[in-house]
Amino acid sequence: GQSLEQPSEVTAVEGAIVQINCTYQTSGFYGLSWYQQHDGGAPTFLSYNALDGLEETGRFSSFLSRSDSYGYLLLQELQMKDSASYFCAVPGGGNKLTFGTGTQLKVEL
Amino acid sequence: DGGITQSPKYLFRKEGQNVTLSCEQNLNHDAMYWYRQDPGQGLRLIYYSQIVNDFQKGDIAEGYSVSREKKESFPLTVTSAQKNPTAFYLCASGLGVHHTEAFFGQGTRLTVV
Numbered sequence: 001g002q003s004l005e006q007p008s009e010v011t012a013v014e015g016a017i018v019q020i021n022c023t024y025q026t027s028g029f030y031g032l033s034w035y036q037q038h039d040g041g042a043p044t045f046l047s048y049n050a051l052d053g054l055e056e057t058g059r060f061s062s063f064l065s066r067s068d069s070y071g072y073l074l075l076q077e078l079q080m081k082d083s084a085s086y087f088c089a090v091p092g093g094g095n096k097l098t099f100g101t102g103t104q105l106k107v108e109l
Numbered sequence: 110d111g112g113i114t115q116s117p118k119y120l121f122r123k124e125g126q127n128v129t130l131s132c133e134q135n136l137n138h139d140a141m142y143w144y145r146q147d148p149g150q151g152l153r154l155i156y157y158s159q160i161v162n163d164f165q166k167g168d169i170a171e172g173y174s175v176s177r178e179k180k181e182s183f184p185l186t187v188t189s190a191q192k193n194p195t196a197f198y199l200c201a202s203g204l205g206v207h208h209t210e211a212f213f214g215q216g217t218r219l220t221v222v
Contacts, residue, residue: 031209033209033210033211035211041215041216042199042213042214042215042216043152043199043201043211043213044213045210045211045212048209048210050209087151087152089211091203091209095139095140095157095159095203096154096157096165096167097140097142097154097157097201097203097211098154098168099144099151099152099153099154100151101150101151102150102151102152104149
């Protein structure tokens with residue numbers, strides 16, 4: 001089976017940097033994705049890592065270590081609009097797509 | 110515009126009634142998914158489909174049924190066997206095998222009274 005664990009909540013101040021971790025257990029690994037979801041809305045894709053290392057997309061970066069079954073999402077220059085839930089996800093065999101438990105990020109002034 | 114459409118946005122049903130949630134996509138994606146989300150919780154996979162006329166149970170399939178008669182459509186029926194159906198339901202689609210990005214509809218909020 002597949003399981004992904006994330007911290008349930010993270011709080012940071014505007015302008016700061018925050019890291020959201022994800023550890024996973026999966027049979028067959030193809031990559032790790034990250035999604036953002038604002039309250040009441042649909043999840044939207046942020047990034048994907050298939051190989052070890054850091055992928056940067058503007059203020060957001062994502063890191064993967066396949067040997068540690070671990071990844072993280074790094075958000076820089078936090079803004080109030082970044083307050084949302086963040087999910088890691090792994091595609092599995094037969095296109096099964098499993099999401100993590102989600103991390104609620106609260107950005108404060 | 111290409112996208113994935115769920116309808117209705119809000120749905121109210123009486124306990125014991127079956128209800129069908131619609132999901133349509135015009136992205137030409139092969140894979141489609143249904144997830145359930147409870148307040149403050151993650152996304153739990155109900156059913157998924159790789160191709161037309163084929164689908165697999167996810168982690169919480171009991172009390173739900175699906176069909177995939179057309180590539181564009183993947184309706185979800187919440188049956189009376191589902192003991193706690195009130196939730197936010199999200200449909201998603203993806204292109205190709207082990208696709209890197211899933212696209213979501215805006216969701217249907219089902220309330221059973």
